[in-house]
Amino acid sequence: MDLNSIETPALILDREKVQNNISRMESHLKSMHVSLRPHGKTAKNIDVINMFQKGRISGITVSTLKEAEYYFSNGITDIVYAVGIAPQKLDRVFRLISQGARITIILDSLAQADSAANAAQHYKTEIPVLIEIDSDGHRSGVDPDSPFLLHLGRYLDAAPYIDFMGVLTHAGESYSCSTAEEIRQMAEMERRQAVLCAERLKSAGIPCRIISVGSTPTAALSRGFQGVTEVRAGVFMFQDLVMAGLQVCSVDDIAVSVLATVIGHKKERNWIIVDAGWSALSRDRGTAAQHTDQGYGLVCGTSGQPVSGLIVSSVFQEHGVITHREGKSIILDRFPIGRRVRILPNHACATATSFDRYYVADASGTVVDEWKRINGW
Ligand SMILES: Cc1ncc(COP(=O)(O)O)c(C=O)c1O
Structure with missing residues (x-):
């Protein structure tokens, strides 16, 4: 299964990155x-x-x-x-x-x-x-x-x-x-x-x-x-954007992302609208006071690489609004309706609580498993 065949919003977990993050902490504390x-x-x-x-x-x-x-x-x-x-x-x-x-x-x-x-x-x-x-x-x-x-x-x-x-x-x-x-x-x-x-x-x-x-x-x-x-x-x-902002990890170490679909544009405002709002991303603004404010999340392509300057700058319950962090114009044609993006979260724990499972991806972005989450009290 590839990321284009999953219903969105969905929580994607990069298995190799999780393993690397775990191994790094294990060897650090062992030392x-x-x-x-x-x-x-x-x-x-x-x-x-x-x-x-x-x-x-x-x-x-x-x-x-x-x-x-x-x-x-x-x-x-x-x-x-x-x-x-x-x-x-x-x-x-x-x-x-x-x-x-x-x-x-x-x-x-x-x-x-x-x-x-x-x-x-x-x-x-x-x-x-x-x-x-x-x-x-x-x-x-x-x-x-x-x-x-x-x-x-x-x-x-x-x-x-x-x-x-x-x-x-x-x-x-x-x-x-x-x-x-x-x-x-x-x-x-x-x-x-x-x-x-x-x-x-x-x-x-x-x-x-x-x-x-x-x-x-x-x-x-x-x-x-x-x-x-x-x-x-x-x-x-x-890991997450707050940890990256604290220099505890790099953005590339972040293993969890929200897969979302482009559902609209607002040309006059230079907006891309996706189907992931606060109920998928959370309202966490943990990067707001950091050196780089990541809005409600950093936008990546389906490969997981950040798309230069794009962040989710505002959220409604089921809508997320993507803009350029410096107000530069976005070539909206590169994000047609139906295109998928991955959004890295400010706080992984807060974002993940909305989802009942992970779609587990390998390094190539192929979904290889589904793991359930035990939410609630
Ligand atoms: C009591 C307690 N211990 C450990 C942790 C783990 O901290 P972190 O989420 O920064 O890894 C938390 C997180 O909230 C906590 O509340």
């Missing part, structure tokens, strides 16, 4: 002597996870319990559910544990710790727990300098059926860095805060075996992971 726990939320697919070297990963990270159930049913038993636990989700977590999964949960409050301890007591089943640390003021997590860290650690350490494992942090602010050096500094801050928190816990007599850090930018550019036991990252498998 830094730290283990990798890939985040399964970008791919939401077992075939992608199976592209990691056997034995190199001990487990994965997930962002939904649906992913946890899916990956477990596909043979992965060691799973960190890296979104703060909602008490109502604990029954589902214990159901997975009773089936043989090792599900580690994360939390940053006494209310969550209390719910987890009560549920574990109720099921008379141990549950591994990590304290989430807010190493960069990005989102959730315990303030690394606060006395509350030790308070929470003592509570978890003493609670029956809670297997307190250590700390986890995610330097999501690395997405807002402007230079590679800034990312390196962010990576060092992420590492240092996590290690210092673990040391504070250990000095208070609370064992801390896991020190888990990671985001794609910090994983890719860090100078070292001294003291860290595992690195989590997900988007590196596909």
Whole structure:
């Protein structure tokens, strides 16, 4: 099957690029002597996870319990559910544990710790727990300098059926860095805060075996992971325009694209209109503040090569408007109605969530497989 026979919009995955991205991260972290726990939320697919070297990963990270159930049913038993636990989700977590999964949960409050301890007591089943640390003021997590860290650690350490494992942090602010050096500094801050928190816990007599850090930018550019036991990252498998803007990868490394069809022109405005709007590309504008603003996506031919200067500059639900980024005129005849283009996404995770499958292409652009995605919660 070639790309002209697929109904659009469709999500295309370049298998060789995924493999190269995975192999590059594997060898980078191997050279830094730290283990990798890939985040399964970008791919939401077992075939992608199976592209990691056997034995190199001990487990994965997930962002939904649906992913946890899916990956477990596909043979992965060691799973960190890296979104703060909602008490109502604990029954589902214990159901997975009773089936043989090792599900580690994360939390940053006494209310969550209390719910987890009560549920574990109720099921008379141990549950591994990590304290989430807010190493960069990005989102959730315990303030690394606060006395509350030790308070929470003592509570978890003493609670029956809670297997307190250590700390986890995610330097999501690395997405807002402007230079590679800034990312390196962010990576060092992420590492240092996590290690210092673990040391504070250990000095208070609370064992801390896991020190888990990671985001794609910090994983890719860090100078070292001294003291860290595992690195989590997900988007590196596909890469995207935000990562290219951060110099974490090149545009050519981006393995995922949205196949779209030209459905119209607006000659007087110099527009090409395609059938991929925000419901296919997402509204993510992650490159807006970067050196090169890529609009809602960078336009490529079906071979995957960017078409000089063309971006999706505005989106409606099912319409995308392609213009030249510098307002230069486009030879519209080169994009007749029915012509296919591939659009590289700003944020691969956000774009992929609209699709239930990947059309997997080889380097020549021939579709060789279809892989399903496990969307939803
Ligand atoms: C807790 C956590 N860990 C790891 C990651 C992976 O980061 P990235 O998507 O940059 O690879 C994320 C991404 O959102 C995350 O939320």
